[in-house]
Amino acid sequence: MKKFLLGAVLALTVLFGAQTVMASALINGAGATFPYPIYAKWAYAYNKATGVKINYQSIGSGGGVRQAVEGTVDFGASDAPMAPEELAKAGLLQFPMVMGGVVPVVNIKGVKAGELKLTPELLADIYLKKITKWNDERITALNPGVALPAKRITVVRRSDGSGTTWIFTNYLAKVSAEWKSKVGFGKAVSWPTGVGGKGNEGVATYVKRIKNSIGYVEFAYALQNRLVHTRLKNRAGNFVEPNMEGFSAAAAGADWKGTPGFAVVLTDTAGKEAWPIAGATFILIHKEAKNCSNAKAVLDFFDWAYKNGADMALSLDYVPMPKEVYTLMEKTWAETIKCSGAPVWK
DSSP states (O other): OOOOOOOSEEEEOOOOOTTTSOTTOOEEEEEOSTTHHHHHHHHHHHHHHHOOOEEEEEOOHHHHHHHHHHTOSSEEEESSOOOHHHHHHHTEEEEEEEEEEEEEEEEOTTOOTTTOEEOHHHHHHHHTTSOOBTTOHHHHHHSTTOOOOSOBOEEEEESSOOHHHHHHHHHHHHHOHHHHHHTOOSSSOOOSSOEEESHHHHHHHHHHHSTTEEEEEEHHHHHHTTOEEOEEEOTTSOEEOOSHHHHHHHHTTOOTTTSGGGOOOOBTOOOTTOOSBEEEEEEEEESBOSSHHHHHHHHHHHHHHHHHOHHHHHHTTOEEOOHHHHHHHHHHHHHHOEETTEESOO
16 A cells, blocks of 8 residues: 655646646635545545645644635535535535544553554543553553553643544533533644644644553554554443554434435434544535536546445555445435536536
8 A cells, every 4th residue: 555645735736637627726624634534545546537726734624614615615624524514604515535533542652553442531630630540550450460650641632623622522512421511622722731732633643652551543644654543432432443443333324315404413323332532524515516527527536436436445455435324425416516507517
């Protein structure tokens, strides 16, 4: 598998083929860091297959929503689904591209991946600053045989507006009444404690460098940075590890058709093997396109990704959208996205 640089900006500069868009056009997108690894891989493969250029800036979901609303990009990307009323006000259509997992990662000497177990309550209390040392009796009682030091825990979290943060804090708000009342959830929250890193890559870098730290990142970042993930107790009472089976179990039964704005939330689902901090990542595009050819080129790319990108998504531990879901999305494109009154997608 090719390695892809997880930086702040993805810029794959190639020429578009005339069959997709006018040669002078440039397709720009911006937003979530959560899907950056798979968008990079898709863009590379799409370039090889078609010669089309995609310029995607990995700036965080908050920036992606803002630029989509302002119309400064051809498409935005966010892991935090916009509410139907927000979409209507901005004139945007929202559709999911892939699903994946957010994972707690730690840097504790001698602790291996999947060795440390945490309950939802313990994770919330660490981020609430109620548990401040790794040898706290509540953690050690759950992890007999794991050598946990009498060291202060350094909490790492996002400093920017983040869909990964939205997923993570949405989960904490579901499993901890105190977190819900004191902090809540959103792309940005008033953190009780922690060192802030920009993007998934920033959090991954801090956790890798800071001893006795804990953070949260999208799973592909954990893998590519060789970070140590924890196991988590899910709603069914099982301690599970982040993997494709767990993400797929969390996504099972998602009601895309019946959810307004396709704003499906996958945290703390009931599946026996479900990974509890899962979520989808979304694309945002204006219903009334300002540039007809660019809007068509955006949809061409994501249509290709739906139909040709599943194996690439699986290789990075994302859950691809089932055919019935992307067929529904493409039907929605044809009915919703217009340019000068005419359908963009046919």
